[in-house]
Amino acid sequence: MNPVWRRELRRILLLLSAALGVGYHFNQMELAFAITCSIYIIWQWLQLYRLQKWLQQEQAGQLPSTIGIWGGIFRETQRLQQRSQKHQQRLQAIINRIQDSTAALQDAVLMVDSQGNLEWWNRAAGDFLGLQAPVDVGQPITNLIRNPLFKDYFDGVHYDEPLSIPSPVNPQLQLQFNITLFGRKDRLMLVHDITRLKQLEEMRKDFVANVSHELRTPLTVVSGYIETMDMAAESLPPRWGRMISQMSQQSRRMENLITDLLMLSRLETSHQQQPDQVAITPMLQCIAADARALSGERNHHISLDIQSDDQIKGYEDELRSAFSNLVFNAVKYTQDGGNIRIRWFHNDDGAWFCVKDDGPGIDQHHIPRLTERFYRADPSRNNQTGGTGLGLAIVKHVLLRHQAELEIHSELGQGSEFCGHFPADRCEYGPLVKEQNPELLKEDISADCCEGRC
Numbered sequence: 322m323n324p325v326w327r328r329e330l331r332r333i334l335l336l337l338s339a340a341l342g343v344g345y346h347f348n349q350m351e352l353a354f355a356i357t358c359s360i361y362i363i364w365q366w367l368q369l370y371r372l373q374k375w376l377q378q379e380q381a382g383q384l385p386s387t388i389g390i391w392g393g394i395f396r397e398t399q400r401l402q403q404r405s406q407k408h409q410q411r412l413q414a415i416i417n418r419i420q421d422s423t424a425a426l427q428d429a430v431l432m433v434d435s436q437g438n439l440e441w442w443n444r445a446a447g448d449f450l451g452l453q454a455p456v457d458v459g460q461p462i463t464n465l466i467r468n469p470l471f472k473d474y475f476d477g478v479h480y481d482e483p484l485s486i487p488s489p490v491n492p493q494l495q496l497q498f499n500i501t502l503f504g505r506k507d508r509l510m511l512v513h514d515i516t517r518l519k520q521l522e523e524m525r526k527d528f529v530a531n532v533s534h535e536l537r538t539p540l541t542v543v544s545g546y547i548e549t550m551d552m553a554a555e556s557l558p559p560r561w562g563r564m565i566s567q568m569s570q571q572s573r574r575m576e577n578l579i580t581d582l583l584m585l586s587r588l589e590t591s592h593q594q595q596p597d598q599v600a601i602t603p604m605l606q607c608i609a610a611d612a613r614a615l616s617g618e619r620n621h622h623i624s625l626d627i628q629s630d631d632q633i634k635g636y637e638d639e640l641r642s643a644f645s646n647l648v649f650n651a652v653k654y655t656q657d658g659g660n661i662r663i664r665w666f667h668n669d670d671g672a673w674f675c676v677k678d679d680g681p682g683i684d685q686h687h688i689p690r691l692t693e694r695f696y697r698a699d700p701s702r703n704n705q706t707g708g709t710g711l712g713l714a715i716v717k718h719v720l721l722r723h724q725a726e727l728e729i730h731s732e733l734g735q736g737s738e739f740c741g742h743f744p745a746d747r748c749e750y751g752p753l754v755k756e757q758n759p760e761l762l763k764e765d766i767s768a769d770c771c772e773g774r775c
């Protein structure tokens with residue numbers, strides 16, 4: 322037994338023996354016992370009362386003086402209290418330090434609880450988003466940042482990509498929101514000022530668009546002269562003929578490059594108009610006819626397989642450009658006499674445009690980078706085809722503008738398949754084109770029928 326408790330027990334026994342002795346002396350043993358027990362209980366109650374009063378004090382006051390077991394209880398309680406205070410002070414110091422360092426951050430930091438209510442923010446968040454303490458504490462964040470794009474992003478809970486929108490208090494300020502989930506669906510929001518970055522991006526786009534535009538006129542003049550010389554090449558020495566043919570090839574390449582650059586900058590800068598209902602069947606028939614013309618003597622087997630006469634809500638010239646790029650790439654990169662299959666079909670997930678070839682295929686490590694500008698899987702192969710390296714970048718942009726995705730399946734030596742996947746709400750499904758016949762529908766349309774459209 323603990324020595325303190327042993328002493329307390331001894332004290333009780335001593336008290337009881339003294340009481341019983343006195344009681345015996347006066348022949349009132351029961352009365353003496355009852356009085357002693359009552360006094361002991363009252364004393365215990367008094368100590369409990371003092372303990373409670375002492376614990377209720379705001380500031381830890383002086384330790385009440387007492388004897389026996391209660392002295393130990395008071396001292397132990399005081400020790401625990403002091404330890405917890407020290408712990409609390411240490412935590413408070415850490416919190417203050419974190420708050421000071423986040424307040425000094427140039428980026429805004431906000432904490433939002435699982436219900437979407439604002440809990441805490443730093444000084445930059447107040448400046449960027451016009452938040453005011455304490456009125457905005459506990460308010461739904463979507464009421465404080467009133468922007469439909471932000472609401473969709475916040476409620477969507479898919480925070481893989483950041484969101485860029487103007488500041489609600491200063492439209493000149495471009496902000497990028499990154500949200501991370503933590504705890505029980507609480508959210509930590511980081512808001513970065515990207516105004517300067519946006520300006521630089523705009524400058525880059527304008528620069529590319531202007532340079533491409535300015536180069537177009539001189540290049541048309543040079544190409545015109547080269548073409549005239551090309552026509553008279555027979556009367557020139559053979560060495561000249563080779564030079565002129567190379568000049569003509571290179572000027573055509575430059576023209577393609579400028580056309581692609583202008584298309585890309587148009588896709589990046591132009592604001593979207595009202596979309597049209599684009600009929601897919603005639604467009605693909607024209608592209609297939611053009612692909613056959615492009616293949617010419619290389620004799621590819623090009624088949625067109627359209628499941629149903631669908632329409633897509635979108636922009637016809639953009640879709641035509643994207644689909645043509647994929648089909649013409651297949652013609653460019655597939656060996657002579659190879660097979661190319663163009664398909665259009667839909668299922669529950671939406672509509673699909675696919676181009677499959679049995680060409681050389683692409684090594685896996687190139688695939689994630691194919692849609693980067695000027696990225697080429699095989700530059701040597703590319704020199705022969707005269708590609709610009711911008712085709713798939715255009716395809717990606719066009720598909721993005723239609724909420725569609727580009728999927729690439731390819732294996733070295735096995736051929737490639739490029740598919741554009743359109744969401745169902747962009748499609749209007751028409752009647753089936755081939756209900757019974759499982760064979761490929763091979764449209765035999767000449768390129769002439771598409772003149773002016775293809």
Ligand code: ADP
Nearest residue numbers: 650651654697698699708709710711712713737
């Ligand atoms: P390019 O103008 O060089 O064709 P793209 O952006 O259209 O540029 O294509 C990027 C690269 O992807 C090409 O250089 C080529 O290496 C590869 N590629 C594209 N389509 C195919 C295909 N059908 N088969 C094999 N490689 C392809």
